[in-house]
Amino acid sequence: MSATHILVVDDEPDIRALIQEILEDEGYAVVVAENGEAARHSLRERRPDLILLDIWMPDRDGISLLKEWSEDSGLPCPVIMMSGHGTVETAVEATRLGAYDFLEKPLSMAKLLLTVERALEADKLQRENVGLKRRAPLVPEPIGRSAAMQRLREQVKRIAQHDTWVLITGEPGSGRETLARYLHSQSARRERQFVDLSVSGITRGNAAYELFGSEADGHIHYGALEQAAGGTLLLDEVADMDLEAQGQLLGALDTGSFLRVGGSEPVRVEVRIVAVTQRNLEEDVRAERFREDLFYHLNVVPLHVPALREHNEDVPELLNYYVDYFATHEKLPYRRFSVGAQNFLRHYPWPGNVRELKNLVQRVLILGAGDEVTQNEVEGALGTPVPVPNQPLEGAVSFDQPLRHARELFEKAYLEYQLEKHAANVSKMAKEAGMERTHLYRKLRSLGIEIKERR
Template identity: 75%
Template sequence: MSASHILVVDDEPDIRNLVKEILEDEGHEVVVAENGASARQALRDRRPDLVLLDIWMPDVDGITLLKEWGEDEGLPCPIIMMSGHGTVETAVEATRLGAYDFLEKPLSLAKLLLTVERALEAEQLKQENVGLRRHSMPVHEPTGKSPMMQRLKEQVKRIAQHDTWVLITGEPGSGRETLARYLHMQSVRRDRPFVDVAVTSIASENSARELFGSEEGGRIHYGRLEQAAGGTLFLDEVADMDLEAQSQLLGALDTGAFLRVGGTDPVSIDVRIIAATHKNLEESVQSGDFREDLFYHLNVVPLRVPPLREHPEDVPDLLNFYVDHFVAHEKLPYRRFNVGAQNFLRNHPWYGNVRELKNLVQRLLILGAGDEVSQDEVEAALGAPELRSGDGGGDVVSFDLPLRQAREQFEKAYLEYQLHKHEGNISRMAKDVGMERTHLYRKLRSLEIEIKDRR
């Protein structure tokens, strides 16, 4: 399941078959194309992890294909150019257009294998960096030594060894995505992509294109299912998926294939589904908002993430974890929570769960002074004059800021409250706050509010 899918495009049969055999011996899945037309078809059939592309071919040259594939959304994967008649100018042009590297013929097999390995590693690192920038936290084991968390982690390790679908339930901020990423890293699919989909952020009219991709005017947009090929697709707040998308997803996963929007050829898929929700899906089935057959597919292995108030003995470990994180990654000054502060926080209700605790730690490290965080400082931080966002996340608006900054914080708190009130439904929220939906999306992005985090 962790084998990379490589496309070799070359008009010389001896070369493409030799390269195919060598790469297959290294454990990769390889398809070949003899010209530009068959290369285009191969990209329609399946998204590759890497392309080895000859420059000189009878119907269309490799540089033209490189330009074509790089339009709009950029190259679908790393592309290594090959040529027996290359010039410095050609190599420079290929690099300018986004090619990962340029190999001269006759090929050095040692250099070929090394370049392929480095290109695949670079692409994996790139995807990991994208995930870290978006989520700000590296993948880590859920924090906590309580019996409840130890049982949960043992469950995850057992489930990870079996390729079943998983349904994660839990309150907002409790760490559902952290658990999903940890499960993926424990599984045999760990070297393949982890693709997360915030279902609420996808407009119903675009859900099919986002999930299944599209073919328009000869151009291919790869949807989330293909981006997760061989890996894990994480559907966050799956209860908010519209019924048509539910039906299409169920059909694709039942048959192992689907059609892109506008496409005519079925695309095969191999992906594990992990879904998450804070809602009761059984109630959604009873009300007709969620398909019963999809629910039973997803609910093969249910996992419940407990709210923080059910395992308060883990609060000290969580405090230490987030202090270390902000010191290491945001260069904030190290501060230690004294025993009084820790005991006080163990009895805090934590309506916003782990996310609220994380936000509190960050605020105390930014605004506080001294090596120690006292109980008085914690109480002041939790009870200071402020406007709260209303979702339990701990985000505040201070009255001691300049007007411009206070206005920005109020807008963020107000919109987070509305997101929580409408359970992430942007259409209803836009109507309630009196904003056009596109403008609302733009405002949420500018304030760095992640829709899926605020339900």
């Protein structure tokens, strides 16, 4: 994993050398530039994690450079200004343009190191906050005490110790991104960037710009590969990448370098790739929708996230987690799920997986009342359950209730299923159920099932 990369821009050789020596002793990777043009060249070669920028330089002053960089697509990283002739007005202008801090010369090395550390930490927190605002909250690690989830967590911990690429498969909503973030948090790259690139959201033909960035007329846009340098790049729904972009990505992975769009000099990159997909990439390879060579590059270590219905014993723990989460972070009322509701949800098929469960918890906490979430409330929130043919009885009805109530629930679920199956044709329903039509009508009315609503 590469060290934190710092660019020092100052026209005084002694100061450049001193700062470089101090920072390198602290474990940072340092590049120096003696003027504005050298600084521009360094930015073309590689995106730094932090810039120390002198204000007074012969060819182009630091404030002008700061303004130039901020007018592109925002500053590429935190910038700390340095000057021996600074004024209040200069400091205010630098702050307005986005500089993190302003240090006066002669420099105090202790203050310099502290400011660098704080700037890098502030940048990391800002990126994490942007990520949290952009997507649903994520759990710190995949939740569940089932054998499947325990095995999955152990696999991730072992894989995290090695710097291999990983392919994560599983249904939407099953927790694939959570697993990718957990992998990053357990690896030696945990202090570096985690960048999430949604491949399916890239406009067709724009993948090279998003992945590799661009440069034109001295203006640089850093793509996802450079943003994640030294850290982890998540390629979400990688199967949606077009074949041309797949070839370009393969070239970058093979050589460890790439060209920005419009660029002429190769850019070195060192990053861990985690690819995520809901599709079977081997089938896509056979259908020539996905490059076979790229598949083998990405599939060094495959991980499969099971659907929630495959580890439904974890449902109660997930319910408790999300109740606690929403009560703590969104100030929703704390409510507990009854035993009957938990048993019912354990046997629910969860087509939307963990994401659907999270949404259900949020819904009943917002709309419900009372300390307890009942089975009836859960059924209402999910819609009337329809049992699958040949599904065991306990899949539709909880056993933790009186026999009469359980029988009524079963009859209602059974007749709801028959209504859907036969498009509310009572004659066909009666024949399959082995009931007289008159008796069937009475039974439907007694259970509160309206036929006309289904037609």
